[in-house]
Amino acid sequence: MISATPSVFDASLSRSGDVGIESFVDLHAPSVDYTYYGAGKVALRDGLAGLVEPGENVLVPAYLSPAVVEPLHDLGLESRFYAIKETLEPDFTDLERRMDDDTVAVMSVNYFGFPQPGLETFASLTDEYDCYHIDDNAHAPLSVDGETLLGTAGDLGVTTLRKLLPVPDGAVLYCRDEAVREAFEPSSLAGVSDRVAAADCRYVATSVAETVLGTSRSLHRSVEALLSDGTDDPSSVDPGSRYEATKAPMSRFSKAVADAADPGAIRSARRENYRAWQRALAGRDDVTIVYDRLPEGISPYEFPVRADEPDAFLAELEDCGVIGAHTWPILRQSVYGNEEYDIANRLSEELVVLPVHQGIETAAIEAAGDGLRR
Ligand SMILES: Cc1ncc(COP(=O)(O)O)c(C=O)c1O
Numbered sequence: 001m002i003s004a005t006p007s008v009f010d011a012s013l014s015r016s017g018d019v020g021i022e023s024f025v026d027l028h029a030p031s032v033d034y035t036y037y038g039a040g041k042v043a044l045r046d047g048l049a050g051l052v053e054p055g056e057n058v059l060v061p062a063y064l065s066p067a068v069v070e071p072l073h074d075l076g077l078e079s080r081f082y083a084i085k086e087t088l089e090p091d092f093t094d095l096e097r098r099m100d101d102d103t104v105a106v107m108s109v110n111y112f113g114f115p116q117p118g119l120e121t122f123a124s125l126t127d128e129y130d131c132y133h134i135d136d137n138a139h140a141p142l143s144v145d146g147e148t149l150l151g152t153a154g155d156l157g158v159t160t161l162r163k164l165l166p167v168p169d170g171a172v173l174y175c176r177d178e179a180v181r182e183a184f185e186p187s188s189l190a191g192v193s194d195r196v197a198a199a200d201c202r203y204v205a206t207s208v209a210e211t212v213l214g215t216s217r218s219l220h221r222s223v224e225a226l227l228s229d230g231t232d233d234p235s236s237v238d239p240g241s242r243y244e245a246t247k248a249p250m251s252r253f254s255k256a257v258a259d260a261a262d263p264g265a266i267r268s269a270r271r272e273n274y275r276a277w278q279r280a281l282a283g284r285d286d287v288t289i290v291y292d293r294l295p296e297g298i299s300p301y302e303f304p305v306r307a308d309e310p311d312a313f314l315a316e317l318e319d320c321g322v323i324g325a326h327t328w329p330i331l332r333q334s335v336y337g338n339e340e341y342d343i344a345n346r347l348s349e350e351l352v353v354l355p356v357h358q359g360i361e362t363a364a365i366e367a368a369g370d371g372l373r374r
Contacts, residue, residue: 004324006359008166024263028149033175035190039246040138040158042189043173045071047156050183056104062344066332070243089117105132110150113140113301142267142299156180167254193249267299269358276362277303280369302353320371324355
């Protein structure tokens, strides 16, 4: 069975303790300041807090999870969505049209672990308009693009460890620009919690249960529901409540896992699994691979494809034991169905992401591929 997330019992958590996320960041971004948070959204809020005034606006891509703009609203800022192209590159004409004297920042997003196409154009645009560039790197904590650790390409950036490691929370705020560093004042939500919380225990219990029951899809689902912290409950889907629920420092448990993780092993495993999906789906006319190339240094978050018939494809995947695939993302209400953002809407329906995480044996993807070819 191929699940959506890795388990805390994965071999890619080193026993020696001489690796960890921090040494990776120190190696690839030695001159960038970083601070831990429980969530990328809260990191973003703290990173911007000293730089903005209520009433200013921030440009963000329309193709985005709905809660990501909540920290902007928390600071009294207006979020403005810009259109994107089929390649996931910003539609710079649309973006520029929406900028004005009150634009304080523009956000790029490195989707699925890959640098957003057009990233270099952001720097010239934000220079021209004298505003900040936010490098949203929630998906790609270990991706290095040439010499640049993704997330550190902007004036400030965020990355989400929860999307990489088997942890209940965890994120990093990067402050690269000097003005950003000077204005930054960590709130009480910054850093790592000094105690182990009930949520940590629940998370480990889920991981244990999944490891023990991992071969049964129905058991897996019912255990998940039993131990769930309510995130599947429709009442907690509201983006505002989602954001509020993440207002806590990073848990001690997550920090311990981040310190024990082997970034090199994780990145290699994800890359190998990415290539296995490439081979498995190469012959399918009804499925288009989003990124044909996997450049050196990239640590993919998922394997995104565009499916002609997403529901049928997802059902087929499930029949082959792949339960962690899904379309992405659910769009913000003001974007959903809005024809100004037709490509974002189309992508959110057609784009299916397949898991590549380090907890998956490449052979399992190859076996699923055999099933998909039949
Ligand atoms: C592109 C993007 N940015 C930011 C976030 C927010 O990250 P976090 O969940 O750590 O707050 C997400 C989370 O889904 C995301 O997909």
